[in-house]
Amino acid sequence: STLFSRANIAAAAGGILFFILYLPYSFMVVWEESLDPIAKILSCLISNISFGFGCAYFSHFEESGIGAQWDNIWVSPLLGDQFSLAGCMGMLLLDATIYGIIMWYIEAVFPGEFGVPKPWYFFLTLHYWTGRNSVPQFDSESDLRLGEAGKRKQMETEPTHLNLGVSIKRLHKVYNNGKVAVEDLNLNFYEGQITSFLGHNGAGKTTTISILTGLFPPSAGTALINGLDITRDMDKIRSSMGTCPQHNVLFPGLSVEEHLWFFARIKNQPKAGIQSQISQMILDLGIPHKRHEYSKNLSGGMQRKLSIACAFVGGSKVVVLDEPTAGVDPYSRRAIWDLLIKYKENRTIILTTHFMDEADLLGDRIAIINCGKLVCCGSSLFLKSLYGVGYYLTLVKSTKKAVPAEAKFTDIMRVKSARESADSAATTRDVEDLETDNDDDEGISDISTQDTIINPSDGNSRYPVYPLTKFIQQYVPKATLVEEIGQEIVFVLPVEESKEVSMKQFEVLFNELDEQMNKFKISTYGLSDTTLEEIFLQVASNENDGTIVRGDAGRPKTSTGVHLPEKLRRRSQVTMDVVMDSSGSRLKSAEGPNTGYTEVPLGDDVDFKPNPKNPASMAKKTGKPLVLKHIMA
Numbered sequence: 001s002t003l004f005s006r007a008n009i010a011a012a013a014g015g016i017l018f019f020i021l022y023l024p025y026s027f028m029v030v031w032e033e034s035l036d037p038i039a040k041i042l043s044c045l046i047s048n049i050s051f052g053f054g055c056a057y058f059s060h061f062e063e064s065g066i067g068a069q070w071d072n073i074w075v076s077p078l079l080g081d082q083f084s085l086a087g088c089m090g091m092l093l094l095d096a097t098i099y100g101i102i103m104w105y106i107e108a109v110f111p112g113e114f115g116v117p118k119p120w121y122f123f124l125t126l127h128y129w130t131g132r133n134s135v136p137q138f139d140s141e142s143d144l145r146l147g148e149a150g151k152r153k154q155m156e157t158e159p160t161h162l163n164l165g166v167s168i169k170r171l172h173k174v175y176n177n178g179k180v181a182v183e184d185l186n187l188n189f190y191e192g193q194i195t196s197f198l199g200h201n202g203a204g205k206t207t208t209i210s211i212l213t214g215l216f217p218p219s220a221g222t223a224l225i226n227g228l229d230i231t232r233d234m235d236k237i238r239s240s241m242g243t244c245p246q247h248n249v250l251f252p253g254l255s256v257e258e259h260l261w262f263f264a265r266i267k268n269q270p271k272a273g274i275q276s277q278i279s280q281m282i283l284d285l286g287i288p289h290k291r292h293e294y295s296k297n298l299s300g301g302m303q304r305k306l307s308i309a310c311a312f313v314g315g316s317k318v319v320v321l322d323e324p325t326a327g328v329d330p331y332s333r334r335a336i337w338d339l340l341i342k343y344k345e346n347r348t349i350i351l352t353t354h355f356m357d358e359a360d361l362l363g364d365r366i367a368i369i370n371c372g373k374l375v376c377c378g379s380s381l382f383l384k385s386l387y388g389v390g391y392y393l394t395l396v397k398s399t400k401k402a403v404p405a406e407a408k409f410t411d412i413m414r415v416k417s418a419r420e421s422a423d424s425a426a427t428t429r430d431v432e433d434l435e436t437d438n439d440d441d442e443g444i445s446d447i448s449t450q451d452t453i454i455n456p457s458d459g460n461s462r463y464p465v466y467p468l469t470k471f472i473q474q475y476v477p478k479a480t481l482v483e484e485i486g487q488e489i490v491f492v493l494p495v496e497e498s499k500e501v502s503m504k505q506f507e508v509l510f511n512e513l514d515e516q517m518n519k520f521k522i523s524t525y526g527l528s529d530t531t532l533e534e535i536f537l538q539v540a541s542n543e544n545d546g547t548i549v550r551g552d553a554g555r556p557k558t559s560t561g562v563h564l565p566e567k568l569r570r571r572s573q574v575t576m577d578v579v580m581d582s583s584g585s586r587l588k589s590a591e592g593p594n595t596g597y598t599e600v601p602l603g604d605d606v607d608f609k610p611n612p613k614n615p616a617s618m619a620k621k622t623g624k625p626l627v628l629k630h631i632m633a
Contacts, residue, residue, distance in 0.1 A: 002103070002106055002107045002112045005112065005113050018048065021046050021047075021048045022049075022052065024046065024049055025043075025048060025053070028049065029052065032081075033079070033080065033081060034080075037081075037082040037083050040053065040083045040087075041083070041091065044087075044091035044095070045091070045098070047096075047099070050091040050092050050095060051088070051092065053088050054085055054088035054089065057085040057088065058085060060078065061077050073085040073086045073089075074086045108122060109122070114215045115214065115215070115217075116216075116217045116230065116231060116234050117217055127232065153386070154376040154377070155376065155377050156365075156377065156378025156382040158188060158190070159193070162190040163190065163192075164188060164190060164224075165189050165190055165191040165225070165318055165347075165348025166226075166348055167187075167188050167223060168185055168186060168187045168208070168223045169222060169223065170185075170186060170220065170221035170222075171184070171185040171211065171221035171222070171223060172184060172185075172218060172221050173207050173208075173216065173218055173372075174219045181204050181207040182204045182207055182208055182211070182372040183371070184221075185208065185221070185369070185372065185373065185374055186374060187367055189350055190348065190365075191317075191346065191348045192344065192346060192347070192348075194344050194349045194362050194364050195348075195349070195350055195351065195365045195367060196351050196352075196353065196358075196359035196360075196365070196366045197350055197352045197367050198352070198353070198356075198366060198368045198369070198536060198540070199369040199370060200540050203369050203372065204369055204371070205322075205352045205369065206352075207372075208369075209243075209320050209322055209350070209352065211223070211230065212230065212320060212350075213241065213243050213320060214230065214234040214237070214238065218231070225237045226240060226317060226318065237318075238267075239267050239268050240267070240315070240316060240317040241320070242310070242311030242316030242318070243311055243320045244308050244310070244311040244319075244321045244322060244324050245322050246322045246323050248303045248304060248307045249307065254295060255291070255294055255295070256282065256290050256291055256292070256293060256295065256306055257278055257282070257291050257292060259309075259310055260274075260281060260309060261274055263310040263314055264278070265314075267313075269314045277313055277314070277315075278313065281309045281312065281313055282309075284342065285309055285335070285339065286305075287305065290302060300327055301327075304325070304326075304327065304328050304332070304336075305332065305335070308324050308339065312339075312343050312347075316347065317346070317347060317348065318348045319343075319347055319348070319350070320350045321340075321350065321351050321352070322352050323352055323354065324336060324351070324353075325355065326354075333358070337361065337362060356531065356532045356533040356536060357532075359532060360380050360532045363379075363380065365378060365379055366378065366379065366380055366383060366532070368539050368540055369540075370539065370540045380532060383535050384529060384530050387535045387539065388530035388535070389492055389494060389530060390492055390493050390495045390530070391492075391506075391530075392482070392491070392492060392493075392530075393479075393490070393491040393492075393493050393525060393526075393527055394489070394490050394525060394528065395468075395488070395489045395490075395491075395522050395524075396488055396525065397487045397522060397523065398522060398523045399487070465484055465489060468520050468522075469491075471512075471516065471520070472513075475509035475512065476493050476494075476502075476506070476509055478494045478496075493527075506527075513525065
């Protein structure tokens with residue numbers, strides 16, 4: 001209902017309103033014989049009063065024994081009364097006309113929770129009565145282009161050789177509670193293409209689709225669909241638009257064929273060609289045996305197929321699909337993909353999905369929005385070349401028992417001076433303390449990898465993956481270790497500005513790796529490109545730091561570059577130098593290349609300022625003082 005959103009409330013309010021409008025008649029009937037005819041006519045503008053007077057005239061005719069006849073309904077049965085039963089019937093018809101006009105105006109200007117309101121003066125405009133197509137209200141042709149000058153690099157050149165199906169221009173949507181769902185959205189969708197419209201939950205995808213389909217009015221801006229403005233021509237747009245919402249909108253008592261016939265007739269399709277469309281659509285869906293089956297008896301996958309078919313049937317030129325394969329098994333999903341590819345010709349298809357493989361496979365163009373704003377738009381290849389970090393080299397370790405890496409690669413390790421060895425030993429003990437602090441620690445693999453980017457240094461040279469990292473960096477200097485989980489080791493091989501140089505480096509690396517696989521205990525390896533899912537996580541995340549990584553970024557590190565496990569407490573780094581006092585105990589000053597650690601809760605900021613004048617404040621705590629220090633932390 002236009003005035004009510006719930007049927008129960010509308011029914012209750014209708015009954016109450018009916019009796020309230022009938023109350024004036026109970027007072028007016030007392031002065032029925034002496035009441036002025038003009039007053040009766042004006043009071044009959046309320047249909048209940050008009051109906052009451054008509055019933056009274058009818059009863060008077062019956063009381064006189066004459067009865068109401070066609071020849072006496074124009075005369076009042078009361079003496080001196082100038083109103084009649086025919087006058088009541090005429091007022092009822094007039095009331096119906098007036099009420100219809102009022103509801104037509106209210107529905108247009110105040111459509112309720114769903115719908116696009118028209119301006120209060122819409123009936124005075126020539127466009128409403130003549131039905132001429134809208135003219136785009138933009139300043140110039142260059143103003144139709146997407147984005148601002150600073151964002152051109154995130155937008156691929158548009159296929160202007162194709163017909164423009166949907167053009168969103170400066171679209172805004174702010175809800176009554178102040179939430180900004182869409183902000184200054186500019187985006188074009190072209191005919192003959194499937195555009196994947198991506199974004200995380202709450203990014204504004206469903207709101208944008210609701211605006212395009214006429215469910216919600218825009219707060220600012222507009223959109224043109226096949227040259228028609230959504231703020232003025234929504235009724236015409238719906239005749240050539242098909243929509244498949246997130247949830248199935250089906251009638252339990254209608255069969256598959258009846259559903260398709262019903263939606264085709266809503267779009268003003270002639271009866272002659274409907275049956276052929278229905279037969280072809282059912283055949284393409286692969287459900288000819290369910291042609292006469294009620295929708296309530298269909299499985300979830302078949303109901304989803306039927307909802308998609310209802311969006312395409314009837315010659316829809318613009319089809320909006322909001323997560324069409326949600327809750328569908330893989331076999332049915334493949335059938336839906338084939339259907340979309342087959343029917344995308346001469347249609348503008350807007351597809352939202354949370355399956356990145358689906359968006360990558362079906363989308364001719366991919367648009368990603370975040371917090372209601374367009375982040376990037378282009379083909380899958382364009383986005384991967386723009387945001388990709390390179391190639392992922394995955395190596396699978398051999399299952400055979402490996403010889404300790406320290407024994408096999410002793411030539412890599414460097415012998416330091418006595419002073420450097422002593423300082424390094426102090427640092428190593430601190431790092432080893434971190435490894436044993438947590439009972440859930442899984443060993444070297446857990447600390448040295450932790451699903452995050454690690455650049456090798458002197459500090460992690462004692463880990464077995466270090467020699468392999470140095471070997472790969474001999475040929476690809478900017479290669480970095482990403483993760484080491486189980487039997488797999490993953491490296492990132494970045495692509496240089498000159499792809500020819502990178503490809504030559506990869507060729508040499510792979511040739512050498514083939515020869516050294518047994519030495520490094522590698523059974524096999526593979527190369528993969530950056531996936532669309534990783535690009536989506538980068539550009540659609542509010543906490544993005546600008547780098548695609550596999551795993552948690554920003555994890556705490558030790559001085560050696562080792563990322564600490566999540567359950568461990570962070571150790572605030574303090575630069576110190578080891579000195580000896582007169583008693584032979586080791587002291588630490590605030591200057592020097594070595595590193596000490598103090599354990600503090602994760603996220604706390606500690607400003608450690610040693611006092612050189614008070615050596616006792618900088619002495620290394622042992623025994624009971626060390627235990628008390630840990631308890632205080």
